Every structure is written in C-alpha cells, then in structure tokens.
Amino acid sequence: MQLQGWGRHPVVDAEVAYPSSRSSAVAAVVASTGNPAIARGMGRSYGDSALAARVISSRYLNLLLGFEPASGRVRCGAGVTLAELLEVFVPRGWFLPVTPGTKIVTVGGAIGSDVHGKNHHVLGCFSECVECFDLVLASGEVVTCSRSEHPDLFHATCAGMGLTGVILEATLRLMPLKSAYVDQTTIKCANLEDALACFETCRDASYSVAWLDGLATGNQLGRSLVMLGEHAAGGALHVAGKRVVSVPFDFPGQLLNPWSIRAFNALFYNRVRARQTFRRLHYEPFFYPLDSLSDWNRLYGKGGLTQYQFVIPKPAGLDGMSAVLRKLAGSGHGSLLTVLKLLGPENANYLSFPMEGYTLALDFKLQPGLFELFQELDAMVFDHGGRIYLAKDCRLNAAGFQRGYPRWEAFQVVREKYGARGKFGSLQSERIGLG
C-alpha cells in the first residue's frame, strides 16, 4: 500500500497491519521480521517518521477503555484521536491540558512525537498529561510504562518517534473546563524584537502564539501578530458544528509563489489595525484553525510541502531568529504560514523537541533548492545551540540530529536494552543514524 506523510513526500510502498485488539497488535509485532516496522496513527507528521516498509497502524485501536468522572482520568486505545476525545469530553466539562495545532492526531502519535501546543511555556509537552501507557516490545511482551514503572522506557517512548515499540493504550489526565470559548487578545508587533518582548511580558498568559510575516525585511523583519488566550469563565460547553470544507484537488503548485505569499502576508498583518484587539471565540478556531479545511496540504500542489521547525535557546533567540529570517527573506523561498512561539524548559524525555527558547515553524512548498537552503539554516540553528523538530522533518542528516539531540546515545541504550534496534525503525530513523 502506498503511504505518505502529511507533506506527501516521500511516498513508500508499505505492508500495513491494522490490528484491532491488544492480541492482534502483539501478533503484528511478533509477525514483523526482516525489515524494521513502525507504528503509525493518522499520518499527520509531515515527513517520513511514520513511514517504513512495514507499518503497524493504530487506526483501529480506537476505543475508549475507561473514564473516571471524578478525576478526569481517561484510558483509551492508541488510535483514538484528540478530536474524538474532545467530542466526548468537552460537553462533560473536560479538555486536553496540552494540544497541538491539529486535533486529527492519535494519542499514540501525540506521545511518540511528544507534541506541544500554545501553552508549552506553562504546562510543557503532551507527555505531561500522560500517566502511563502499555507498550508492545520487540519480543511481543507488553509492559506498562510510567514515571515510576520502567521510567527509562517511558522517557524514551515519549518523543521516541515510535522507535521503542508499539503503544497499545494510554491513560491521560484531562483538565476541567468551564466554557468551550476562549478569550483571545491579539497584539500587533512591529518586528521580531517587539514580538519576543511581548512574549516575555505576557508569559503568564495560558496560551500564546504568534503568526509571523516571514517575508518582511529591514526594521519590519519578523513583524507579527501575537495571540494570547485564556479559557473563558462562562459559556456553553458545546462541540462546534462540523462545517469542514475540503480541498477537492491538488492546486497548481505555481499558485504559491513569493509574490502571492508576500501579498497574503501583508493582508494578514494589515488586517489588524490596533495595537491590541480582543475577541471571544470557540476553542475550535482558536486551537485548530486549519482543521476546518481538510486536505489543506493539497494547496501546495502535487509536489508536496514540508515544514521547517526549529528552536533556539532563549539567550541566542533574537540573534538566531533574525539571522534565519534574513536568510529566508533573501532566498526566494516564501513560507505561507509562519508560527513563532515561546517554549518553556526542556523535559526528561530523551528526544523531546522543546527547550527553553523560541521556536519558529515555516511551511514551504517542496521545490528544488529548498533542502540546500535548509542545510544553511541548520548551520545557523546548531551554531545557536538549537535543534530541528523530528515530527516535521524529512531530510535532516545524522550529524545534524546528533548535534541537536545530545541525549541520543542514552536513547539508543534504552532501545538496545529492550531489543528495539533492528525491530522498530522508520525511513527517518535510518536517515538520522538511529537505525
């Protein structure tokens, strides 16, 4: 079966197993010999982290297995999506403490990439709301991992990109929710320095994120709209009606060019007039603006897209970001959507992406010369002590990975200990030298 990531590149011909119970998942792991296998959820990672010759899909490990209404603790299969959790639990007054920018990801995938959201500076990564999970090891043995049970395996599996085994089910802690609405404050920032200062001043905000004009130059370099959010104190607890529009076909790739992107960015920025504006909106458009446009990756044409997301530690933040943005503005490659975010401290997971600093995520149409540009950007990121996000990546090399993730050797030791090396692997893990 032909498989691809969200960026639609690369494409592989994979043998896919669809277990629908614990025992069939174990059987799928045991039956996979020869080529390494990788677990896959909704296929929302951009690159090749859920691609391999053998794939074990969590799509049908999709049942809710337990819920404690008193504590908000929910146990569910690895293939349950965040969208399904919200649909069931928002009306009962519960929300995901940490959520990424799309809800169409599975719980297993969210753990494997240790995803983060607009509140990373306050609550950290997705793993913060994970109490424990059951993992199928290479041998077929199922172990429960938590911060106290097999802690090494817990910390290797959270952000472990599926390279330690296959997650069967997980226990998450939801947080109480009073309203399905969010109070959003938008602050218009003239340039990068202004935006970073704004993040610092507003670091008590529950949620913060900035949309940034990746093509502005000079003293407007990095002009942004910083968006802050707080759960509203009152209001209904309803799930928004699903008016999802889908992109019906591949748009011509030429539609996205430096001119159209520049025009879009200018419009987006200038749409907001005042320094500070306020609005109350449903959590859906606040957290998941792109989920209402299904298959939006088709906007980038047949050739596909990729996202370049990096983090630079705080002390070097302004210099590093400025250097990257200058390089980009002069490169001829425009990013349609650029997102800037303040991140909180690093956690104990070996390969977790966030570290105290600033992260920038840029979407690009795949075209010749792009990866060469990324190579140059990599050098700047690494020189400033930063790293690249694996969930978005399809081209990082082993040297770049090792420089950005100094705990990679400890990660390999854990994989070795539990027999995962050679058994679990993806195109990405091979490319970045993890095997």
Add this chain to the structure above:
Amino acid sequence: MKRLLIVGATSAIAEATARRFAAKGARLFLVARNPERLRDLVSDLSIRGAASVDCAVLDANDFDRHEAMIDDAVSVLGGLDIALISHGTLGDQARCEKSFPLTLDELNTNAISVISLLTHLANRFAAQRRGSIAVVSSVAGDRGRASNYVYGAAKGAVTLFLQGLRGRLHRSGVHVLTIKPGFVDTPMTAASRKGPFWSHPERIAKGIERALEKRKDVAYLPFWWRLVMAVIKLIPEGLFKRTSL
C-alpha cells in the same frame, strides 16, 4: 430510550452507528465473534453515554444458537426497538473461484446466517407489531460483477430477502431497512486501494441513523450510490460482461 440489538457489533459501521445511539443514551445488546474487541467496545459505548451495554459472543455461522441469543437480548433489554445486522466478510474472490467450501463459507456468513437471524427476528417483531429491522447489505448486491460475485451474490440474496420481508412486515407496522453502503474505509477493506469514491464509517452511521428515523426502505450510503448503481444496472449484459468491474 431506544433498545438495540446489534449483530456484528465490532464491524466498523456497526461501531460507528452504536456510538451515535450510545451518545443518546440508548440501551445496547452487542453480539460479535471476537470477545476481546467486544469487551473493549462495551467500555467504549458505556463511556460514550449508553444507558446500558451488554454483550454475547457468537459466531454468526452457529445458526443453532441464533434463537437463544435473540431471546437473551430481548430479556436483557426488556424489549426490542431496533435490530441491526451488520456482520460480514469480504472473501477472496480468486480463492473462492477455486474452492467451493470457501464459497460456501462466504455464502453462509454473508447470506444464510443473516436469513436465519431475520427469520427469528421477523416473527418476534411481527408479534410486537412495531420496531425496525436494519440490515447492512451492499451496493455489490445490485449486480453480479466478475471481480466480486460471490460476495455480491450473498448480498444480493439478503437484499431480495429483505424486500420480501418488508412486504410481509409492512402490514404489522414493522419497518425493514436495507442499507447499501458503497466503498467504506474499514478493517474489512483495509487491503483495498482507496480513492475518491470511498467513504468513512462515521458518514455511513449518520445515514443509517437518519434512515431509521425516517423509516426509509432502502438507503444507499452515501446517497449518490443510488445514481451510480442505477447507471451500472442500465448497462446491457452483452456489454457488461466485457467489463472488469
């Protein structure tokens, strides 16, 4: 509060339908072959709001146990408003062509077991003079195609049987719904290549719920399959036999 018996409850279409009824506080009695999935499905539907969820493990081809299972379901649910039959297998057509025992298995699972269940259910519903019987047949039963005629023949038999049963039960006020999904992305079709004609179980489930509410006779799901199949049925046999559909 609706009381539902669902046979083949772990099929993706049945699960999605059960979730819609669970969210409305229905009482459910689930029947399926795989005890592991069934047990977890009971948890899932309870969490989603079902007033009660009970289950029984049964192989649909164990015809002798059908009547007792239905008795159990009715006594546990305290009555029966809707029976949904949704079990099935998509056999390997090429292998069936070489083996009659395999073909017989497919016919038993997809047609004979359904007819057995319907025979028992029909009498019960006729006696109570209300309720709905809904069966997942398929667009594949509308015309025999070279690529999939064993499955198609079984579904075609079910469709015809239901047509007759509808006429019989109509007089008793019992609603009989024939559900004809097109291509649906489920574990049963995991091996097939997906394209623009494919749909998701959630969409089919929504259609089933609506067809039950509106007491429809036949529901093509999604609706445009009615048109597609009308065209396919119009193709003259002399031409149709040359296609590889």
